[in-house]
Amino acid sequence: VITKIKARQILDSRGIPTVEVDLFTNKGMFRASAPSGDPSGMYEAFELRDGDKAVYLGKSVTRAVKNINEKISEALIGMDPTLQSQIDHAMIDLDKTEKKSELGINAILAVSIAACKAGAGEKEVPLYKYIADLAGKSQLTIPTPAFTVISGGKHAGNNLAIQEIMIVPTGAIRFDEALQMGSETYYHLKAVITEKHGAHGCNVGVDGGFAPNISSIKEGLDLVKEAISRTEYTEKISIALGAAASNFCQGTKYDLDFKSPKKSGQNFKSGEEMIEMYKELCAEYPIISIEDPFDKEDWEHIKCISNLGTCQVVGDELLMSNPKRIERAIQENTCNALLLKINQIGTVTEAIEVVKQAKDANWGVVISHRSGETEDSFIADLSVGLSSGQIKAGAPCRGERLAKYNQLLRIEEDLGDAAFYAGDEWRQPLSH
Ligand code: PGA
Numbered sequence: 001v002i003t004k005i006k007a008r009q010i011l012d013s014r015g016i017p018t019v020e021v022d023l024f025t026n027k028g029m030f031r032a033s034a035p036s037g038d039p040s041g042m043y044e045a046f047e048l049r050d051g052d053k054a055v056y057l058g059k060s061v062t063r064a065v066k067n068i069n070e071k072i073s074e075a076l077i078g079m080d081p082t083l084q085s086q087i088d089h090a091m092i093d094l095d096k097t098e099k100k101s102e103l104g105i106n107a108i109l110a111v112s113i114a115a116c117k118a119g120a121g122e123k124e125v126p127l128y129k130y131i132a133d134l135a136g137k138s139q140l141t142i143p144t145p146a147f148t149v150i151s152g153g154k155h156a157g158n159n160l161a162i163q164e165i166m167i168v169p170t171g172a173i174r175f176d177e178a179l180q181m182g183s184e185t186y187y188h189l190k191a192v193i194t195e196k197h198g199a200h201g202c203n204v205g206v207d208g209g210f211a212p213n214i215s216s217i218k219e220g221l222d223l224v225k226e227a228i229s230r231t232e233y234t235e236k237i238s239i240a241l242g243a244a245a246s247n248f249c250q251g252t253k254y255d256l257d258f259k260s261p262k263k264s265g266q267n268f269k270s271g272e273e274m275i276e277m278y279k280e281l282c283a284e285y286p287i288i289s290i291e292d293p294f295d296k297e298d299w300e301h302i303k304c305i306s307n308l309g310t311c312q313v314v315g316d317e318l319l320m321s322n323p324k325r326i327e328r329a330i331q332e333n334t335c336n337a338l339l340l341k342i343n344q345i346g347t348v349t350e351a352i353e354v355v356k357q358a359k360d361a362n363w364g365v366v367i368s369h370r371s372g373e374t375e376d377s378f379i380a381d382l383s384v385g386l387s388s389g390q391i392k393a394g395a396p397c398r399g400e401r402l403a404k405y406n407q408l409l410r411i412e413e414d415l416g417d418a419a420f421y422a423g424d425e426w427r428q429p430l431s432h
Pocket of ligand 1: 036037038242316368369370371372
């Protein structure tokens with residue numbers, strides 16, 4: 001049984017406070033922490049921050065910590081840690097608000113993950129296996145990673161409008177090979193950028209992608225293409241884009257120079273022009289997936305592009321991991337993949353449910369990190385347990401990103417011959 005729950009404030013990878021929790025059972029102590037990102041809107045769960053500008057610029061989370069140490073502890077102590085759904089629903093009931101704003105998503109999620117780890121500990125099975133059991137899955141798949149190699153948008157200080165360019169080792173046979181491809185390409189890219197932009201072009205963005213001072217997507221893609229051509233794996237690495245287009249949508253237009261104060265307003269594109277641009281990019285580069293190609297409320301243009309060609313169209317801000325938004329997108333055929341950010345939905349139980357919802361619609365599923373990460377590697381186990389087929393956890397560089405990729409290496413080793421790397425079946429891995 002759960003004997004004690006103790007939370008504290010720690011800092012995430014951006015140096016911003018977040019919540020960590022130690023959950024104790026008769027089997028020992030299980031630790032988890034909540035990731036955090038740029039809040040993207042009214043449909044996602046609510047991150048509780050203290051708001052006192054004199055302390056951590058208003059970002060401290062002592063109220064969320066107190067909620068765990070008092071209200072949540074009181075509700076959960078004595079419960080069996082293997083009853084994940086009951087534990088999560090006990091917190092949801094205690095909170096009573098739609099967006100979990102009373103206790104805070106940062107409080108609820110950290111406890112939900114810690115309970116999941118404790119449940120695995122109780123059953124003495126690996127975490128990924130335990131998650132698969134919770135989700136009723138018998139097959140396990142190691143996801144194909146999308147490594148961020150160039151950062152832009154709100155994640156970097158350059159003039160690139162879109163948030164990231166990623167490389168996807170779809171042609172690898174195993175995950176360890178995929179990670180090697182990612183790392184080698186990253187370092188070839190570093191050399192390419194140094195040659196073209198000087199060493200300062202290799203400064204990195206919030207999740208480890210290089211942030212050279214480029215202003216067009218094509219410039220970034222050319223750098224990546226050149227880096228891939230210097231590897232041994234030219235045919236085995238594809239490209240994915242994370243546009244995060246809500247950041248540069250103004251009214252009905254998209255401002256691709258939004259970060260360049262001098263030029264802003266001169267490179268506006270209409271929705272139709274954006275579709276043309278994406279079509280051209282997909283024809284010229286091996287792009288297999290685009291995330292949030294349009295504003296989160298621009299359902300019509302996203303729908304048009306989802307019906308073009310074979311490129312996957314992923315909803316991040318469009319969906320906010322919210323079951324109602326996902327249902328609407330399924331009904332209207334708006335996109336064809338879910339980006340799951342667990343802190344937008346809030347509990348392990350609800351994360352399992354929305355992944356099922358997306359998979360039942362034959363969508364792709366990407367389990368995603370946040371810009372503010374911790375050393376917690378839970379999403380690696382989650383992606384294997386749910387056979388998502390895809391994971392996005394930043395560059396193959398920086399500790400909080402590698403925590404996830406390195407955990408996937410361990411899982412692959414642990415599974416031995418039973419390990420199945422999604423590879424080129426990333427969209428619908430075998431075990432769906
Ligand atoms: P966010 O972005 O955490 O800043 O929302 C993470 C991502 O989409 O890579």
